[in-house]
Amino acid sequence: MIAIAVLASVSLWLGAEGRLGFYIHPRYNLFTIVMASIAIVLLMIAVATRRDRHHGHDHSQSQGRRRSRERRLARGETVSLGFIACVAATVLVLPPATLSSATADNRSSNAVDALGSPEGLDGEGGLEIYETLTVRDWASLLSQNQNPSYYRGKPVNTVGVVTASEDSPDVFFLTRFVVTCCAVDAQPVSIPVYMPDWQGEVQLDSWVRIEGGFQPAPSGVTNSPVVIVPLSITDEEVPNEPYLF
Amino acid sequence: MRLWAPLAVLAALVAVIAFRVWTNENLQPLGGQLQDVFTLSISLLVESLPFIVLGIGLSILVQVFVPTSWLVSWLPRNPFARRAIVSLFGMFLPVCECGNVPLARGLMGRGYSVGDSVTFLLAAPIVNPITIITTHQAFGFDDGILVARLAAGFAIANMVGWLLSLHPAPETLLTTRFAKECRMPSTATPQTRLQRVGSLFVSESTTLMPALMVGAFIAGALQVGVSRDVLVALGTDPIISVVAMLALAFVISVCANVDAFFILPFAQTFLPGSIVAFLVFGPLIDIKMVALLRTTYTTRTIVTIAGVVGLSALALGTVMNSVA
Numbered sequence: 001m002i003a004i005a006v007l008a009s010v011s012l013w014l015g016a017e018g019r020l021g022f023y024i025h026p027r028y029n030l031f032t033i034v035m036a037s038i039a040i041v042l043l044m045i046a047v048a049t050r051r052d053r054h055h056g057h058d059h060s061q062s063q064g065r066r067r068s069r070e071r072r073l074a075r076g077e078t079v080s081l082g083f084i085a086c087v088a089a090t091v092l093v094l095p096p097a098t099l100s101s102a103t104a105d106n107r108s109s110n111a112v113d114a115l116g117s118p119e120g121l122d123g124e125g126g127l128e129i130y131e132t133l134t135v136r137d138w139a140s141l142l143s144q145n146q147n148p149s150y151y152r153g154k155p156v157n158t159v160g161v162v163t164a165s166e167d168s169p170d171v172f173f174l175t176r177f178v179v180t181c182c183a184v185d186a187q188p189v190s191i192p193v194y195m196p197d198w199q200g201e202v203q204l205d206s207w208v209r210i211e212g213g214f215q216p217a218p219s220g221v222t223n224s225p226v227v228i229v230p231l232s233i234t235d236e237e238v239p240n241e242p243y244l245f
Numbered sequence: 246m247r248l249w250a251p252l253a254v255l256a257a258l259v260a261v262i263a264f265r266v267w268t269n270e271n272l273q274p275l276g277g278q279l280q281d282v283f284t285l286s287i288s289l290l291v292e293s294l295p296f297i298v299l300g301i302g303l304s305i306l307v308q309v310f311v312p313t314s315w316l317v318s319w320l321p322r323n324p325f326a327r328r329a330i331v332s333l334f335g336m337f338l339p340v341c342e343c344g345n346v347p348l349a350r351g352l353m354g355r356g357y358s359v360g361d362s363v364t365f366l367l368a369a370p371i372v373n374p375i376t377i378i379t380t381h382q383a384f385g386f387d388d389g390i391l392v393a394r395l396a397a398g399f400a401i402a403n404m405v406g407w408l409l410s411l412h413p414a415p416e417t418l419l420t421t422r423f424a425k426e427c428r429m430p431s432t433a434t435p436q437t438r439l440q441r442v443g444s445l446f447v448s449e450s451t452t453l454m455p456a457l458m459v460g461a462f463i464a465g466a467l468q469v470g471v472s473r474d475v476l477v478a479l480g481t482d483p484i485i486s487v488v489a490m491l492a493l494a495f496v497i498s499v500c501a502n503v504d505a506f507f508i509l510p511f512a513q514t515f516l517p518g519s520i521v522a523f524l525v526f527g528p529l530i531d532i533k534m535v536a537l538l539r540t541t542y543t544t545r546t547i548v549t550i551a552g553v554v555g556l557s558a559l560a561l562g563t564v565m566n567s568v569a
């Protein structure tokens with residue numbers, strides 16, 4: 001009962017803070033909040049009726065059966081209670097956090113289904129439309145069109161997490177996770193950023209906004225024909241919806 | 246009845262939230278792989294909670310407010326026809342697989358047999374409108390994936406239900422504790438409906454939540470510890486790719502309602518039979534489900550169910566890959 005109480009309370013807190021997006025797709029937010037509230041109401045009913053239930057319940061049980069039950073509690077359920085206490089403490093104590101570069105490295109980046117296709121690029125919006133593109137949109141464009149001339153003059157202004165590149169120390173990736181249901185199915189999408197000695201300027205796993213533009217990639221630094229050359233990199237707060245959907 | 250109880254629960258809720266606010270403002274995330282284990286595990290818990298509550302709610306509804314005669318009398322007496330009908334319950338109760346466990350426990354509490362309950366548990370996550378829609382959105386009718394998933398889910402559920410119904414002492418398929426709960430007459434202690442609601446909520450949540458927590462944390466740890474690239478590298482062999490997909494389905498424990506979207510990117514590298522094996526096996530047997538099933542069925546029963554489901558999915562996937 002403690003476990004469901006803690007989890008329902010934390011779900012409600014995450015909902016109130018707008019942080020459910022750290023763990024699940026926003027389409028489940030309302031459902032989660034409603035069901036967590038129902039759990040709290042059921043808890044109230046359970047607590048309110050608990051004493052009455054105990055009064056009429058145990059009279060028929062013999063002392064021996066009661067002792068046997070207590071012994072079982074002492075053995076198996078102590079372990080279970082200890083585990084629940086640890087999990088509840090974890091859920092209560094650790095601040096919400098998004099997936100890190102460790103998971104991005106462990107999962108294949110830029111899978112076809114995760115990329116989708118960017119909207120609004122029909123040529124009528126002018127160049128400013130490109131400043132609204134997300135990491136996912138740019139990764140999608142890069143997978144469809146690898147001609148460097150296509151990217152000339154198009155401005156980049158987007159937010160993501162810094163993850164390392166295995167190809168070159170002069171390149172890092174700006175990464176976001178695409179989520180279908182919850183963080184468990186998150187798939188990384190990323191775009192390459194060319195910046196020699198970037199380790200001195202930005203921290204791994206930090207959220208940054210990058211403004212700049214694409215240029216042909218220097219020979220041998222990455223598989224991508226173009227890389228972002230940043231004009232400015234600024235630190236960003238973790239968004240309430242850190243994943244893309 | 247304690248009339249101050251709602252206030253006490255609300256006070257506890259406020260205290261928990263206040264503590265959570267303080268820890269959020271004063272502590273830092275761990276970072277790195279360990280933090281990802283917690284993020285993935287908490288993600289599974291938060292995602293599963295509403296379905297667990299919904300499942301417990303439906304279970305309470307079935308046990309407290311629906312007459313036994315209504316639940317049992319209209320079902321066909323022929324066991325094959327009865328299980329066929331039971332395996333379609335998911336069309337009207339589209340609860341995710343976590344929520345099906347308390348509902349199955351509720352059905353057994355109202356007189357359904359072990360075979361019937363397992364048939365429902367195995368069929369409902371697949372023969373279910375949300376799963377059908379999402380699988381169709383992901384794959385359409387390409388390569389027969391949707392049809393194969395539905396037909397196999399229905400057939401395997403009925404086959405496992407039939408196998409379990411052959412057992413001479415079906416009660417021994419259940420844990421001692423749950424079998425005892427089923428035997429206990431509901432009129433042993435006179436209770437109001439509200440008291441029964443409270444009692445059932447306590448017993449179901451106390452049984453299921455520890456199992457869910459164990460399953461979620463093991464799944465989270467394995468997701469961080471096992472590289473997906475290792476599994477994907479096996480994708481082109483007609484048999485090994487099926488085994489790899491079964492292993493992936495067991496580890497990731499993603500909901501049946503959305504697993505089609507999760508596996509869609511793998512369709513580029515894996516053969517169609519392997520994808521179907523994932524979509525059939527995953528909703529029925531994964532780490533989280535095994536932990537939840539353990540609250541109700543004996544280890545031997547779960548191993549039998551997992552063995553039959555796994556071999557069926559392996560056979561189906563291998564045959565489809567051979568003819569593809």
